Amino acid sequence: MEPLLRHPLKLTLAILALVPLRPAQGFEIRIYNAIDHKRFDNFPSAPTVNPNQLFAAQDLSGIGWLATSPDIQYALISRQHLVFATHFASAIGSHQVRFLNASNQVIARTGSSLVTIEDDSSPSDLKIITLNAPIDEDQGVTPLSYYNLTPTDFGSVIIGIAGKRDESGDKFGVIGRDTISTVESTSRTEDYGASGMLTTRYMSFDYSKRNGDAHEGLFEVGDSGSPTFTVVDGKAALIGTHSYVVEMPSKFLNYDVFVPHYASALDAQMAPLGYRMRPASFSPTTLTGTTSTVQPTPRQALPLALEFAIENTGANLTGNLEVEFSFPTGQAPDSISADGWVTYGSGTKWTLRKATLEAAASGTLTASWTAAPIIGAITPTITWRSDTVADQSATPTISLSPSYTAWAIGLTEGGLTDDPDQDQLLNQVEYALGGDPENGLALLQNDEELLPSIASIGSLVVYTYPERVDKLARGLSYVLEWSTDLAPASFSTTPPAGFTSSTAAYVPDVPGFVKRTITWPASEPFQFVRLGISLSE
Numbered sequence: 001m002e003p004l005l006r007h008p009l010k011l012t013l014a015i016l017a018l019v020p021l022r023p024a025q026g027f028e029i030r031i032y033n034a035i036d037h038k039r040f041d042n043f044p045s046a047p048t049v050n051p052n053q054l055f056a057a058q059d060l061s062g063i064g065w066l067a068t069s070p071d072i073q074y075a076l077i078s079r080q081h082l083v084f085a086t087h088f089a090s091a092i093g094s095h096q097v098r099f100l101n102a103s104n105q106v107i108a109r110t111g112s113s114l115v116t117i118e119d120d121s122s123p124s125d126l127k128i129i130t131l132n133a134p135i136d137e138d139q140g141v142t143p144l145s146y147y148n149l150t151p152t153d154f155g156s157v158i159i160g161i162a163g164k165r166d167e168s169g170d171k172f173g174v175i176g177r178d179t180i181s182t183v184e185s186t187s188r189t190e191d192y193g194a195s196g197m198l199t200t201r202y203m204s205f206d207y208s209k210r211n212g213d214a215h216e217g218l219f220e221v222g223d224s225g226s227p228t229f230t231v232v233d234g235k236a237a238l239i240g241t242h243s244y245v246v247e248m249p250s251k252f253l254n255y256d257v258f259v260p261h262y263a264s265a266l267d268a269q270m271a272p273l274g275y276r277m278r279p280a281s282f283s284p285t286t287l288t289g290t291t292s293t294v295q296p297t298p299r300q301a302l303p304l305a306l307e308f309a310i311e312n313t314g315a316n317l318t319g320n321l322e323v324e325f326s327f328p329t330g331q332a333p334d335s336i337s338a339d340g341w342v343t344y345g346s347g348t349k350w351t352l353r354k355a356t357l358e359a360a361a362s363g364t365l366t367a368s369w370t371a372a373p374i375i376g377a378i379t380p381t382i383t384w385r386s387d388t389v390a391d392q393s394a395t396p397t398i399s400l401s402p403s404y405t406a407w408a409i410g411l412t413e414g415g416l417t418d419d420p421d422q423d424q425l426l427n428q429v430e431y432a433l434g435g436d437p438e439n440g441l442a443l444l445q446n447d448e449e450l451l452p453s454i455a456s457i458g459s460l461v462v463y464t465y466p467e468r469v470d471k472l473a474r475g476l477s478y479v480l481e482w483s484t485d486l487a488p489a490s491f492s493t494t495p496p497a498g499f500t501s502s503t504a505a506y507v508p509d510v511p512g513f514v515k516r517t518i519t520w521p522a523s524e525p526f527q528f529v530r531l532g533i534s535l536s537e
Contacts, residue, residue, distance in 0.1 A: 027163020027226065027242075029176045030207075031214035037165070039063075039173040040100065044070040048104045054175050054215060055160045058236040059102065062144040063162050063227055065173060067096035067108065071164040073173055075227035075238050076143045077266065078275035078320070079134040079353075083241055083259060085225035086116050087195035089127040097131070101140030109133060117265045119187050122199035125243045126257045128269050134344055136351060137322065137385070145278035145387070146260055147230055147237040151183040159205065159239060161217060161254075162226045177215040178205045180239075183258055190244070201261040203228075203240050207252040218252040219245040228256050237280035267355070274342035274353025276319040278387040285314025285359065287389045289323075289382065291396040294366075297475070298398055299537055301406035304372040306333070306398060308382055311362035320387040321354040323365055327380050331373055338365040357386070374406045401473040403537055407431055411438065416535070425450070432476055432533045433466045434513045446508040452531050456522055463518040463529050466510065467503065479532040480518060484525045496524040 029037055036054055040047040044065070050056065062076035072091055074082045076099065084092060092111050099107045109131040117126040135141045147154075161176040182204050189199040205228075207218040219242055228240040240256025259266075263277045270276055287310055294305035308325075312318055325336060327348045337343055341352040341363060352365050372378070378398040385391045408414035408427060416428040421440035430437040435450045442450040444466060452465035467478055481491040498521040503514040520526065 027161055027165070027174060027176055027217045028220035029165070029174060029215065029217040030212060032165060032174070033214070036215065037174045037176060039162075039175055043172045047100050047106065049100065049102070054177055055231070055236065058160075058231055058234070059142045060162075060175075060236055061099055061101050061141045062236075063173075064097050064099040064141075066092060067098050070172070073162050073164065073226040074129070075229075075241065076135070076141065077128075077146070077238065077277060078143050078270050078273075079136065080131045080273055081143075081266075081270055081275060082111070082129040082131070083225075083227075083238075083266070084127050084129055085241055085243060085257070086123060086125045086127045086198060087192040087243075088224040089114050089116075089129070092129060099135070099141045103140055105140065107135055107139050107141050109135060115269055117262050117269070119199045119201065119262070122189065123196070124187075124200040124257065124262070125190075125192065125195075125198045126200065126241060126259065126262055128266055130273070134351070134353075137324070143278060144227070144229060144236055144238040145232070145280040146263060147232060147239050148260055148263065148277075148279040148281055151185065151258070151261070154180050154183040154203065154239070156180065157230050157239070160229050160231070160236070161205075161242075162228070163217070163219070163242070164226070176217040177213070178207075178217070178254075180204075181206050181253075187261075192244075200243065201258045202243065202255045203258040204253050204255050207254060209250055209252070219254050232280040235280065271355040272342075274321075274355055276355045276387075278320060282388045283316040284388055285312055285316040285318050285386075287311070287318070287321075287357075287384055287386060287392065288313045289384050289392065289394060291382065291394065291398075293398060297473075297537075298372060298378075298400050299403040299405070300374045300400045301371045301409060302403050302537065304369040304378075304398075304400075306367040306378070306380075308365045308367070309362060310357075310365065310384055312357045312359050315359050316388070317356055317358050318386040318388045319356040321357055322383075322385050323352045324383045325350040325352075325367060325380055326383075327378070330375065331378050331380070333367040333369050336365060336367045338363055341365065371405075372400055374400075374409075376400060401475075402470065403474070404428070404431055404535060405537070428535060429533060432468065432471075432478070432535075434468070434510060444506070444510050444513070446506055446510050448506065448510075454529065459522050460519045461522050461524075461527065461529075465516055465531055466506075466513045467516040469512055469514055475536040477532075477534045477536070478516070479534065481530050481532060482526040483528040483530075486528050491530065496520040496526040498524065 035052045038050050066072040074084045111129045112132040113130045115128050116123045157180045165174045184202050187201045226242050229236045243255045243257050246253040267276045289310045292307050332348045336350045341354045344351045381395050383393040413420040418427050420438045423440040427437050454463045483490045500519045
């Protein structure tokens with residue numbers, strides 16, 4: 001970048017293309033007033049937003065500064081992208097960039113890659129910079145939208161101009177105000193000296209040497225690439241990035257790169273990371289989200305897949321989709337993914353992003369656990385939004401039923417048919433009846449017998465056994481079969497006449513179990529009974 005800025009010139013633009021430009025580097029306001037024009041107080045050591053500057057009512061948190069050179073400013077256009085001047089982009093490189101959110105907290109990231117945007121296959125004076133990590137919604141820094149009018153509609157639009165002022169050697173950011181003079185209908189190729197020939201679509205605003213509004217200004221030594229914006233529906237919308245200035249006999253012509261012209265090219269660069277340029281003017285649409293599980297009965301310690309389906313139920317395309325998943329401690333999934341979406345995050349917080357979603361289109365995002373946590377329920381908060389749809393959220397409760405797998409965790413031999421204590425009772429039987437598979441005592445917690453018992457009491461045959469209270473939730477079935485002679489073929493699940501079945505609590509209590517009592521008349525020929533246990537998880 002050349003050290004000088006102003007370029008005295010009285011030639012036509014056609015001749016101007018043959019003369020190296022002196023790029024824009026700052027913004028000198030006609031009558032500077034710190035109350036109206038200074039962006040921050042106590043900058044840069046402990047910055048706070050100046051509540052009185054010209055555009056204090058707008059969220060300008062997306063206009064940041066370079067940590068090593070606070071006079072250099074730029075515009076955030078997505079949660080992970082900046083735009084800046086090609087002829088000055090080397091100043092940013094891989095340095096730390098900073099933003100101030102509405103709570104006066106400094107949010108920092110680092111530039112990781114720079115790409116020059118092309119204009120008809122030629123480099124332009126607009127560069128896109130990718131940050132090393134996104135700046136998420138909850139960090140309070142808002143990317144600038146862009147003013148998506150046709151070029152002919154920009155005449156006389158009032159603009160805010162970000163720049164820097166050098167007062168007593170103390171460099172800090174300022175905001176001025178002016179009106180667009182011209183948006184050029186074609187691109188021009190200009191000589192930027194060391195940066196070479198750049199082909200760019202420009203917009204301009206004038207600065208009269210004789211008189212004018214106190215808030216007007218002209219580019220001066222300081223920070224090429226700073227943004228120009230307007231206000232649309234109460235919000236700041238990006239229009240340009242400072243490029244160069246030309247001095248005429250009665251005025252200065254300030255030239256910005258006309259960013260809306262490059263929206264499609266910027267979209268192409270951002271889409272692989274799930275972003276697009278945010279339109280300031282748009283047709284609203286609606287997004288609907290629903291949750292479900294792949295497993296009919298989600299179970300503890302077993303694989304689990306939670307699906308979130310998001311659908312554009314409105315009539316218009318939307319963009320910059322974000323679906324945030326937040327899980328309480330101990331409930332985090334192993335992964336979250338979706339076809340065509342970009343996944344960020346890990347642990348208890350995940351964000352999935354997609355550049356655009358057509359009307360009537362949908363997507364399914366899947367959170368997966370190799371083994372669901374051993375808790376009663378998973379309770380995520382899911383929030384979704386786009387650049388044309390405000391935040392919506394849901395807090396589903398995914399109840400987790402118990403499982404044999406969870407019960408068997410820690411056993412030296414955990415298979416259903418294993419018998420760690422060699423008491424001839426398989427793990428599945430111990431699980432269903434309330435035994436300890438590693439102590440060999442075959443007793444319940446209250447020291448009663450674990451195994452079923454049968455007795456003749458008066459005129460009845462009485463058969464008892466432990467049964468889990470939540471057998472249905474666990475997928476357990478206790479099946480009785482009767483026989484007259486123990487021949488394998490003679491067993492039947494049809495109970496004898498006079499059959500009764502009831503349950504009662506154990507005394508002392510056995511948590512999670514009841515005593516099942518079966519009776520039938522002793523006069524019936526069926527004197528033998530057996531208990532079958534099946535497990536379906």
